[in-house]
Amino acid sequence: MILTQFLVLGAVLFSLGIYGLLSRRNAVTVLLAVELMLAAVNINLVAFEAFWNTPAAHGQIFAIFVITIAAAEVGIGLAIILLVFRNRASGNVDELDLLKW
Amino acid sequence: MVTASAAAAAPLFLAAGEEHAPELAAGGFFAGGAWIMLVLPFAAFLGIVLFGKRMRKQGAELAVGAMGVNLLWASVLFVQNMLGGIHREVNLTIADIGRLGGVDLSFELGFVVDGLSIMMYWVVAFVGFLVFVYAVGYMEGDVRVPWFFASLSLFAGSMLVLVGAPNLIQLIIGWEGVGLASYLLIGHYWEQKENSDAAVKAFLTNKVADVGLILGAILIGVSLGGFRFSDLSRAAAEHSHALEGVAFAGGLLLFLGAMGKSAQFPLHVWLPDAMAGPTPVSALMHAATMVTAGIYLMARTFPLYQNLAAEARQWMIPIAVITLFVLGFLALTANDLKQVLAYSTVSQLGYMMAAVAAGGYTAGLFHLFTHAFFKALLFLGAGSVIHAVHSNNMSDMGGLRRKMPVTFWTFVVGSLALAGVIPLAGFWSKDEILATLSHEGYTAFMWVAVAGAFVTAFYMTRAVALTFFGTYKGHGHPHESPRMMTGPLVALAVPTVIAGFFNIPGVSWGPIGNFTEWVGARVVTMGDYHPSAIEWDLAAYGLAAALAGIALGWWLFSPEAETQAARDRLEIPVLYPLLRRKYYIDHLYMHGVVNPIKGPLARGVDWVNGHVIDAAVNGVGLLTAWLGRLVYGRLDQQGIDLVLNAAAGGAGGAGGRLRLLQSGKVQQYAGGFVVGALVLVAVLVIVT
Numbered sequence: 001m002i003l004t005q006f007l008v009l010g011a012v013l014f015s016l017g018i019y020g021l022l023s024r025r026n027a028v029t030v031l032l033a034v035e036l037m038l039a040a041v042n043i044n045l046v047a048f049e050a051f052w053n054t055p056a057a058h059g060q061i062f063a064i065f066v067i068t069i070a071a072a073e074v075g076i077g078l079a080i081i082l083l084v085f086r087n088r089a090s091g092n093v094d095e096l097d098l099l100k101w
Numbered sequence: 102m103v104t105a106s107a108a109a110a111a112p113l114f115l116a117a118g119e120e121h122a123p124e125l126a127a128g129g130f131f132a133g134g135a136w137i138m139l140v141l142p143f144a145a146f147l148g149i150v151l152f153g154k155r156m157r158k159q160g161a162e163l164a165v166g167a168m169g170v171n172l173l174w175a176s177v178l179f180v181q182n183m184l185g186g187i188h189r190e191v192n193l194t195i196a197d198i199g200r201l202g203g204v205d206l207s208f209e210l211g212f213v214v215d216g217l218s219i220m221m222y223w224v225v226a227f228v229g230f231l232v233f234v235y236a237v238g239y240m241e242g243d244v245r246v247p248w249f250f251a252s253l254s255l256f257a258g259s260m261l262v263l264v265g266a267p268n269l270i271q272l273i274i275g276w277e278g279v280g281l282a283s284y285l286l287i288g289h290y291w292e293q294k295e296n297s298d299a300a301v302k303a304f305l306t307n308k309v310a311d312v313g314l315i316l317g318a319i320l321i322g323v324s325l326g327g328f329r330f331s332d333l334s335r336a337a338a339e340h341s342h343a344l345e346g347v348a349f350a351g352g353l354l355l356f357l358g359a360m361g362k363s364a365q366f367p368l369h370v371w372l373p374d375a376m377a378g379p380t381p382v383s384a385l386m387h388a389a390t391m392v393t394a395g396i397y398l399m400a401r402t403f404p405l406y407q408n409l410a411a412e413a414r415q416w417m418i419p420i421a422v423i424t425l426f427v428l429g430f431l432a433l434t435a436n437d438l439k440q441v442l443a444y445s446t447v448s449q450l451g452y453m454m455a456a457v458a459a460g461g462y463t464a465g466l467f468h469l470f471t472h473a474f475f476k477a478l479l480f481l482g483a484g485s486v487i488h489a490v491h492s493n494n495m496s497d498m499g500g501l502r503r504k505m506p507v508t509f510w511t512f513v514v515g516s517l518a519l520a521g522v523i524p525l526a527g528f529w530s531k532d533e534i535l536a537t538l539s540h541e542g543y544t545a546f547m548w549v550a551v552a553g554a555f556v557t558a559f560y561m562t563r564a565v566a567l568t569f570f571g572t573y574k575g576h577g578h579p580h581e582s583p584r585m586m587t588g589p590l591v592a593l594a595v596p597t598v599i600a601g602f603f604n605i606p607g608v609s610w611g612p613i614g615n616f617t618e619w620v621g622a623r624v625v626t627m628g629d630y631h632p633s634a635i636e637w638d639l640a641a642y643g644l645a646a647a648l649a650g651i652a653l654g655w656w657l658f659s660p661e662a663e664t665q666a667a668r669d670r671l672e673i674p675v676l677y678p679l680l681r682r683k684y685y686i687d688h689l690y691m692h693g694v695v696n697p698i699k700g701p702l703a704r705g706v707d708w709v710n711g712h713v714i715d716a717a718v719n720g721v722g723l724l725t726a727w728l729g730r731l732v733y734g735r736l737d738q739q740g741i742d743l744v745l746n747a748a749a750g751g752a753g754g755a756g757g758r759l760r761l762l763q764s765g766k767v768q769q770y771a772g773g774f775v776v777g778a779l780v781l782v783a784v785l786v787i788v789t
Contacts, residue, residue, distance in 0.1 A: 022772050030768075097765030 006047035013040035025092045027081045031074060038070045125215075125622060128187035131177045132214040136191070138174050138222060139212055139265050141167040142258025146251050153247030161237045164250040168230040168257060175222040182219045183613040186622030189214040190267050190331060204326035213267040213330070216622030217400055217466070221264035221393075224470060227596075228389035228477045229257045231589035235481050236381035238585030239488060249289055249379065256282035256382075260390035264397055268328040269318040272398065276314065276362065279391050280307045286386075287378040296377040303371035310361020310368055314398075317354030320347050321405075330401055334625040337404035344409055352410030355402055356417050363395025363450045366424040370687055372447055373431075376439040376493075380484030383439055387446040388477035396450065396469050399457040404625055407460060417458035422546045425451025426553045432560040437493045438483045441564045445519060446476060448553060452534050455546065461537030462629040463604070463617045468534055470616065471526035471600045475518040478593035482512035485586050486568060489579035495567040497575035505581045509569050511590040516565050518597045520558035521647040528644065529601030535639045536606070536632045547639075551646045558650025566658040606632040 013036055020033025042063040049059025085091045127133075145167035153160025181187055192211040199206065212218075233253065240246050259282055263275025280303075288300030322328040324347045325336055336344050344351075359365070364372040372392070376383055386392060399406070406414060429448035432441045449472050456465035485508040490497055502509040518525035521532075531554060538547040573579070581587065602608075604616035617631055 018775055022768055022775065093768055094766055096767065 003047060003051045006043055010040040010043040010047070013037070013043065025094055027084070027091045027093050027096075028078075030093055031077045031081070034077075035070060035074065038066055042066055125186045125188035125624070128178070128181060128189045128214055131174060131181065132187050132189040133191075135174070135178065135189070135214045135222070135265065136212050138171045138226070139258070139261045141171055142254045142261065145254040146258060149247050149251040149254065153251060156247075158237065160247040160250045161233070161240075164254045165230070165233045165237065167254060168226060168233045171222075171257075171261070172226040172230045175219070175226040178214065178219045179223040179619075182216060182619055182622055186216060186618070187214055187219065188622060188624055192267055192329070204323065206322060206327065208270055209268055209328070210271055211267045212265040214265075215624070216618075216620040217397075218264050219622075220466065220470060220620050221397060222261065224393075224473045225257060225260050225264065225389045228473050228593075229385060231592055232381050232385045232388075232477065232481065233257075235384070235484070235586050235589040236379070238583050239381055239484055240379065243379070245289065249286070252282055252285040252289070253382070253385070256286060256385065256390060260394070263394055267330060269322060269330070270328050272401075273311075273315060273318060276311070276358075276394060279362070279394060280304060280311070283307075283375070283382075283386060283391055286382040287375045289378050289382070299371075299374035299377035303375050306368055306371040307361045310358050313354045313356070313360075314358025317351050317358060320354060321351040324351075331624055333402060334404045334623075337408045338625050340408060344405070348405060348409035349412050352402075352405055352413035353416060355398060355405075356413060359395030359398045359454070360420065361395070362398075363392050363454060364424075364447050365395070365420050365450065365454055366428060367686060369424065369428055369447045370690060373435075373440050373443040376437065376443055380439065380480060380487060383443070384477045384480030384484065387443065387480060388473045392446060392450055393453075393469050393473070396453045396457060396465060399454065400462060400466055403457065403462050403627055403629075406458070407462075407628065414458050414460075418455055418543060418546060421451050421454035421458055422549050423451070424448065425455060426549050426556070429553055429556045429560070433556070433563065436495055438486065438495050438498070438564060438568060439480070439493055441495075441560060442476070442479050442483055445479075445557060445560065448557060449476070449519070452531065452550065452553070455550065456534040456537050459538050459541045459543055459546075460629055461534060461541070462627040463620055463631060464530070464533040464537040464629075466620050467604050467616050468530035471518070471530040471597075474593055474596040474600055475515040475525075475527060478511055478515040478590060478597050479519065481586070481590055481593065482508050482515060485582040485590065486512075486579075488582055488586070490575040491577065492575060495564065498568045498573070499571040499575075500569070500573040501579060502569040504573075504579050505569075507581060507587040507590060511587075511594045512569070513565060514594050514597055516561040520561050520651060521554050521643055522558075522651075523640070523644055524598075524601065526597055526599070526601035528640075528647075529604060532635075532640050532643055533604065533606070533632070535643055536636050537630055539636075539639060540630045540632070551642050554643050555646035555650040558647040559654045562651045562654025563658045566655065570659055605635065607634040 017033045017035075017037030017040060020036060021030055024030050024033065045059040045063045045066070047059075049057060081091055084096065088095070142164075145163045148163045149160035153163070156162060178187065190211065190213045192209045194207050194209050196208045197205065198208055233250075236250070236253065240249055243249070256279065259275050259278025261275075263272055263279060266272035266275055284300045284304040287303050288297045291297040291300070318328065321333065321344070324343050325332055325341075326343070333344075335341075337348075360368045372387075375386060378386075406417075425448050428444060428451065432444035432448070435441045435444060449468070453465045453468045453472070456468060485505065486498060486501060487493055489501070489505060489508075492498070514525065518527040521528045531550075535547055535550055538544075538550060603610065609615050609618075621627060
């Protein structure tokens with residue numbers, strides 16, 4: 001089994017996620033980018049697990065945890081975005097500067 | 102002048118297995134709980150101070166109640182001691198004083214119950230109780246009644262602590278407590294300057310003497326390794342080497358202390374002035390407490406003088422004899438009835454001191470015992486008269502015998518007892534003193550004491566004649582005092598008559614024995630002289646002197662006279678002015694001691710204070726101010742503040758710039774993370 005191609009795929013997906021996270025203004029798109037990064041991590045975990053062929057399948061278990069947390073995160077994130085949109089009629093991340101000093 | 106060399110003192114004996122040693126019981130419950138008597142008056146003092154004003158009798162009930170319990174307690178002990186000697190001593194170590202002169206000393210409190218202290222407990226409680234009851238009537242409607250009774254309780258309590266003391270330290274505590282309470286009581290009417298002056302005089306005179314007491318206590322305590330009287334007695338009985346060296350000095354120093362409290366010449370000056378206090382105070386002070394403290398101290402440390410410090414006696418006896426004879430004369434010219442009694446107290450204290458100093462332990466204590474009754478009686482009688490005529494002066498009295506019969510008869514009984522007329526108490530105790538002086542070889546002093554008895558009888562007759570006979574010269578209508586006041590007079594008249602029978606030489610009253618055995622109940626027997634039968638020749642001299650004094654006094658003072666000058670018809674050219682001015686002793690102290698201190702010395706001290714100490718203080722102040730300005734201007738404003746301001750400014754500026762980084766934009770922050778993560782990765786790659 002060739003590990004390299006999976007790692008490259010993971011790296012590409014991760015980079016795309018970072019790009020999306022930093023460049024997009026729409027909050028929903030930003031969330032999507034985060035999901036991309038999580039997917040890249042999952043690919044890495046599963047790939048290493050398969051490569052080392054560990055008996056306890058640690059990598060797959062971790063991947064399932066990550067997916068679960070990602071689902072919960074998206075649920076909360078979308079709820080926040082919805083509330084923000086209702087209050088301010090805008091879903092743009094750069095207009096949300098409430099954390100400012 | 103000193104006629105005898107140190108008379109061959111009878112030896113002292115130790116209790117343990119020696120000849121003549123008394124067998125002493127522990128005394129049971131009442132002896133073990135004797136500390137209650139020492140504590141109760143102080144409890145009463147506190148109670149009166151805190152709650153006296155709200156009580157119906159203004160706290161008097163507490164004082165009288167405490168004294169009543171004490172009287173019952175002391176009476177039980179007294180009877181127990183009559184039936185068989187008691188000795189019990191309890192010491193509690195309160196604190197360690199530390200090493201002094203190579204011995205470990207500790208501060209102990211406790212109480213001692215033996216023949217001597219039981220006698221004193223009972224006398225203090227008995228006279229104290231009657232005086233307290235009397236004072237309830239006497240002080241009715243007076244100023245500061247609660248405080249008066251509080252001080253009176255403090256006075257009696259301090260005296261009980263003093264006589265109950267098993268060691269010199271506790272004795273000093275009681276001693277000073279008595280001094281303090283006497284100061285408070287003498288100055289009870291402090292609104293008048295003379296009264297507070299009298300209080301200060303009493304306090305300061307006693308303080309002079311206290312120096313002797315304290316030094317003596319330290320000297321003896323250090324050389325003996327402890328302050329206990331029992332150790333002192335034992336050491337003296339054994340002729341301990343520790344005591345031999347210091348016995349003379351220590352004995353004289355203790356005697357100096359006794360001279361102050363017991364008003365021996367020339368420290369007697371406070372006592373006549375102490376009449377400024379209310380009359381019950383005078384009665385208590387002159388009969389049972391305070392003035393007897395010095396005699397008590399001499400009796401307590403008697404073995405020291407008996408066995409080791411015989412040389413000290415050669416100084417003590419002349420002083421005592423001067424006191425009893427020379428100062429008795431002063432009562433002849435006094436116009437104030439209480440002053441007459443005061444000088445007679447001084448004179449009688451001289452008798453007691455002469456007896457104890459000559460080696461008559463029992464004789465001195467017996468005179469103390471009987472004197473307490475008749476002197477309290479006389480003072481309370483005088484108070485009754487003063488209460489009725491509203492004046493202390495005999496020139497305002499006269500003819501009171503019909504108007505105040507109870508006071509008159511009890512006063513006459515007291516006067517006859519004081520004069521030493523058979524068979525009243527004073528005769529027997531004075532006779533015993535004469536016998537002791539004669540036996541110990543002080544024959545000349547014995548004759549002076551006989552002459553003193555003549556003077557005593559003379560001035561007491563004068564006082565009775567001027568007060569109760571002739572016509573009334575005061576204002577208003579005097580009448581007999583209330584029962585609250587006449588009751589104690591009658592109660593005191595009883596022992597005044599009978600107390601003397603308890604120590605007739607050679608007579609023992611069946612199971613109760615006699616006074617000599619009562620006060621002899623101690624660990625160390627005193628080994629003093631007791632006549633085994635009445636010495637009729639001495640008794641006859643004393644009685645003849647007393648009767649002659651009475652006859653002369655009656656002849657001179659019973660006839661009616663208009664003016665005071667006409668009454669004092671004994672105006673012997675040199676003597677009379679001398680007596681009127683009290684031998685100039687007060688002048689001597691005023692001009693020789695007090696004024697130099699108040700005048701040049703005080704001015705000198707004032708100058709030193711103003712020019713030296715103040716200058717130094719001002720200099721220090723100025724220096725401090727200059728230093729302060731320097732520190733403030735240079736160091737603080739220009740040094741420390743500069744650094745602090747710079748630090749604060751830097752922090753402010755940095756904050757102002759750094760805050761711009763806080764844009765609030767999530768994506769900028771995320772970018773920061775990414776850059777940071779990349780840098781970390783780069784570092785990791787480079788390092789590995």
